[in-house]
Amino acid sequence: MTPGEIVIYTDGAARGNPGPGGLGVVMLYGKHRKELSEGYRLTTNNRMELLAVIRGLEALKRKELKVKIYTDSRYVADAVNKKWLFGWEAKRFKNKKNVDLWQQFLVLYRKFPVEFIWVKGHASIPENERCDRLAVEASHREPLPEDSGYVENMDASLI
DSSP, rough: OTTTTTEEEEEESSSSSEEEEEEEEEEETTTTEEEEEEEEEEEOOOHHHHHHHHHHHHHOOTSSEEEEEEEHHHHHHHHHSSSHHHHHTTTTTTSSSSSSHHHHHHHHHHTTTTEEEEOOTTSOOHHHHHHHHHHHHTOOOOSSSOOOOHHHHHHHOOO
């Protein structure tokens, strides 16, 4: 970690896909550390992976910081690093899932200089392992709130 840089580790989990899910975030800045977690009654692993990144970016207070996000989600890292997301956006996310979250993400992403680094999951990377534990624990909390974006999109697909 270099001065003026914040490091964010993120992970998402779902017990069943869809099923109960959770997200975990570990934020590091100098000597400071912050952990975040949330769980939802019915969601998917990809929604939780992306929502973890969103929650990490939402928690940032200083816009001038460089942000390094470590994720074990190819879905998230590749969408940004391989520039697929920007093509999806240009096509108004036609036939894409999780549009509500991608749109939220893009607003936040454009506020910060963000770099995504993909890491292998369950590879003994301490902060990634901690995020995984936070996500899984959050998926077991009761009562779990509804992931309204998932439920709304699920309902729309039934029409």
